[in-house]
Amino acid sequence: MGEMVTITREEYSKLLEAAEDLADIEAYDRARRDPGAAIPADSVRRMVDGESPLRVFRDLRGLTQMQLAERASVNRVQIADIEAGRKTGSVQTLHKLAEALEISIDDLV
Template sequence: MNEMVTIPKAEYDRLRAAADDLADIALYEAAKADIAAGRDELIPAAFADRLIDGESPVRVFRELRGLTQSALSRSSGVNRVQIADIEAGRSAGSVETMRKLAIALNVTIDDLV
């Protein structure tokens, strides 16, 4: 079982690059399958940029879903003022509050915190 093969470094590097490319293709195909099956979604770049820039995820996902604070309040059972405070950064919201908002926005709690 101690068999060895010696190949030129250039060939080794080419094989490693091909393996990396194959892994990237597999991840891409898995992501496409998740989107097609409804397990994941595409987020427009403008909304993704807002998240990256540190804007409140609750606000970004609420606006992505086309909801007002009042509509999100009704669908989540969370007080509208509480939502406004979370979006403005004046409150972090309890775990239970974030769970309710995540369910109403159809995202995970991780997406919101």
């Protein structure tokens, strides 16, 4: 059994807070090393306001629906239906679109 140390609840709370701060700093450092993963605030707001993530990421990449359809080997009408919320798209379709947009499929759902 390991050695034990007794500390006050206040000290324990400060250690937990410091550990959370360290985790935040590490996450910030990771994000700074990989700026490609950042999404502009106005794009995030559009998604929060209910706009289709597919449309937002397509706009970020400067692509028309037809250009994305060609890159992803997906019918343009499928893209229009997903962006309009008429359909959700199959896993296979979303995977193709995510790859073409260079994002994770999780970013689209």
